[in-house]
Amino acid sequence: MSDSLHELYQEIILDHNRHPRNFNKITPCNHQAYGHNPLCGDQVTVYLFLNPNNMIENIGFNGKGCAISIASASLMTEKLKGKSVPEARQLFEHFHNLVTGKTNKTDLTEEELDYLQPLTVLSGVSEFPMRVKCATMAWHTLVAAIDSPALPTIKNQIP
Amino acid sequence: MSDSLHELYQEIILDHNRHPRNFNKITPCNHQAYGHNPLCGDQVTVYLFLNPNNMIENIGFNGKGCAISIASASLMTEKLKGKSVPEARQLFEHFHNLVTGKTNKTDLTEEELDYLQPLTVLSGVSEFPMRVKCATMAWHTLVAAIDSPALPTIKNQIP
Amino acid sequence: MQVPSTHTPTVNYRNDFPVFRQKENKDLAFLDSASSTQKPDFVLDNMQKFYQSSYANVHRGVYGLSAKATDAFELARQKIQHFMGASTKDEIILTSGSTEAINLVAHSFGNQAVNQGDEIILSQFEHHSNIVPWQLLGQRRKAVIKVVNPQPDASFNLESFRQIISKRTKIIAITHVSNSVGSILPVRDICTLAHEVGAAVVIDGCQAAPHIPVNVQEIGCDFYVLTGHKLYGPTGIGALFGRKSLLESMPPFLGGGHMIRSVSFEETTFAEPPARFEAGTSNIVGAVGLGFAIDYLNRIGFNTIQHHEEKLLNYLLQRLSDIKGLRILGNMEKRGPVVSIIMDSAHPHDIATILDQHGVAVRAGHHCAQPTMKWFDVVGTTRISLGLYNSMKDIDQLIDGLMHVKKVFG
Amino acid sequence: MQVPSTHTPTVNYRNDFPVFRQKENKDLAFLDSASSTQKPDFVLDNMQKFYQSSYANVHRGVYGLSAKATDAFELARQKIQHFMGASTKDEIILTSGSTEAINLVAHSFGNQAVNQGDEIILSQFEHHSNIVPWQLLGQRRKAVIKVVNPQPDASFNLESFRQIISKRTKIIAITHVSNSVGSILPVRDICTLAHEVGAAVVIDGCQAAPHIPVNVQEIGCDFYVLTGHKLYGPTGIGALFGRKSLLESMPPFLGGGHMIRSVSFEETTFAEPPARFEAGTSNIVGAVGLGFAIDYLNRIGFNTIQHHEEKLLNYLLQRLSDIKGLRILGNMEKRGPVVSIIMDSAHPHDIATILDQHGVAVRAGHHCAQPTMKWFDVVGTTRISLGLYNSMKDIDQLIDGLMHVKKVFG
């Protein structure tokens, strides 16, 4: 197994693929968006519950996709629960730089690694340009969910 | 001047181009057709008066075209006046073979040369494949005129 | 690392293809020919020579170069005519690919043949290029699209067509060989059936022409399309066969130079087919190149091609069937050299990435055939497709890679 | 036999073009570039290399070759973007040529922008490819075609457009440079004028792009088309610039693979531009080749190109004006390097045949611009058009040939 492949399919990624976290439609939910890669047919829906302070109080997803896209979505939900919207956007920027190879993992400081972890396990994607979209699809869909108008009915629904 | 060019633009051709014979709409006229080469815009109309014995009693043409097409039309009208329709068709076949190079002028017997003359002056066209259409346009139009339904009104018109 | 194959191919067409002489591709197992084929030296070198010594615009120049180019271009049309078994070269229209060809038929033929409430029949296994143009036609003409389903084994039988066809059927548009799972449709019988109700049959031959001999007269179809880049030819060129009597009654599709008889702002009249359907400057060198690709195939001969590819296909199917947790879509008796697989544990994208690391090029995804994917209830597949240059070794290399996938994903 | 020229060209681009190295073309004066240009080694060799080492279908494969091909293809789009001065590469649609590009606009934009009684304005000097698609649109939408006439010197002024334009004008489709007589249209001012009444401007840049720098943002047009084979690039490829906001609101033209978001028999949704307008497999290598042609031109630079061609054009016009009984169509101050001539005594076809015997390639006929011919009241012309590889010697050879024509026809 080549090094880059090893890097790409780390055990933690395979684990998140097999057992994706937060793999459900959350309730209550006040923002959601659907993402879709027409080239491969992969699809993801991201569900958010943002509180009045613009904080991600809860997050979930479901969909179909390759190991990279499922693991990335799963890791994202773990990472973002409890983060503010501006923090989430900033994390996406850093994550994007990492998987496109704009930032090199080995150049990151301890502090930065700490800030990004465990998302850094996906840095191996940068060696596979055709797979960058897989790694970022959930994140793009997250941004779409944040930017979409709130769904008041669901927010106020009685469980 | 190259030999083939010399052969193409013989004095007799240039003369027929400058002074085309039978260059007019004849009266009476009972068959006519319009021919047109969309690639160069050249156009010719052939007018016929066929008598009840299927004899070309009179023939004329007009139009616009290159030296080859005008000379060919002019020579054709000279040749065909007084010929029967089957004779005209046969002449076209021989002429066609000549200008496409299927028959070589030098292979013709005295008798054949005599039969075809003066159309043989156009045999030089066979060296210029892109010009074959110029030499045959009037003849194709002639056939179209023969095959078109008779125009009784013109046939019977009082001059 | 590779399981050594006990088979040796009789002829090595691989040597004809420069791509495999590149250092980095020496061990490449290219198993994505259904997407696009590699090009042999014969085609590339002759196209190059044409550009270098005989190139000019066609049909329009009195001068020598233009005459040469025109002859080469029309000779290519003739080669395509014979390749498709058309009765005259005026039945061959050169297009930019099969997609343009199908759209041309959908507009020029479809707009006048199809009226409100009429039916267009497609098969469930069409490529998007043979679906979307008909949907757009359906919208324009308020016509209905009807779909013929395959048998459980993914083959198609005539009976399913007979059940759906009706007097309102105006067009049947079907693939000859499915690009995603390899089903071969009974095109000849479908044509007979269609003509009983006066419907026209359009056949998408993209995946058939590289593998089996095509004869439009024997098939009895009204339109047949193929594309050059899947036929060992250049990109940007395709051909449409259309029955002469139909072509003659069809209005033009694109407007432009060459397809006219005369133009004025008041009135424009159009040329005879095929010129009427070839607006603007054609892909001259593309057509010439497709002609050379046909020469190349003819020189090998379809007997040999079929023999070679069938042997490979059987070996491929046999080796795949040995892998547990791997499913082949469709278990019909006969198929084109295209196989779609599903692995329980791994997604097609992940499979393709791992195979790529093994020097195996396959395609992952929906293969522009989303309805086929839906039929099998999958998002996508991993597709293995064969070409002339493939050998047993390529298949061994593939199997080796698939074993690795299993190691990673269990 | 030739009148020796006292001029010597500073650079000999001729050496870059393999066609002139062929024995039989050593003395060829190729003066038909407006019909199609010859191709430099740089373009041919790089296309060949691409086919030999980086070819695969684009956008669809996970494997290395496909990624390489996709990068090259998208890089070509970027080169075209910069060449045309578009603000993003999503505004560049790759087509099979300018003819398809214009038809695309006439359908996807025209069908929704033009309604019964609306007006489409053309100039009198359009190529058939920029007439027929608008006539067909006019028929579909029951709209009116209006034509702007040139000045007596064959130039166009803004005033003539102002007189014809109205609130009902929805599209102005004009050539940048006339392909038959070389008139240059005031495209920038026409765009300003058009936008005052809310009309869109479509510019046919086929004859401009090889000779003058084009910047769609400076011009301010809504659509601009060019074609590869007249730009020292391969056949079968063209490009359409479309303003992003317009493209986004336009429905697709051709249906097929790649242009969709999702397909089912019930409902199909379409991709964003440019993919929405690129159905099926593109002319991948054609696009890459066009990119190399642009590289070639950029390397020389338009300053140098314009300087070279203007010098030749002036010399050509001067030498032609010395010939009695020869008339140049149009005596405007500025023109593209395209000159149509009429000789009193000889028909264009005869002139071209005699010139061919002198090794001079020119075009005789209507140049797919019958309305222009009618405007000048001629059936056709002999057209001399210049390219990078031409030199004073070519023009001397032409003049020599024309003297011969006079000897034959008086």
Ligand SMILES: Cc1ncc(COP(=O)(O)O)c(C=O)c1O
């Ligand atoms: C001004 C002009 N427009 C359009 C065209 C047609 O372009 P294409 O060759 O891409 O069909 C041409 C050339 O033939 C042209 O000169």
Ligand SMILES: Cc1ncc(COP(=O)(O)O)c(C=O)c1O
């Ligand atoms: C069955 C089938 N039809 C149509 C197409 C589209 O052809 P083109 O590549 O010419 O657009 C393809 C290939 O993509 C195909 O496999």
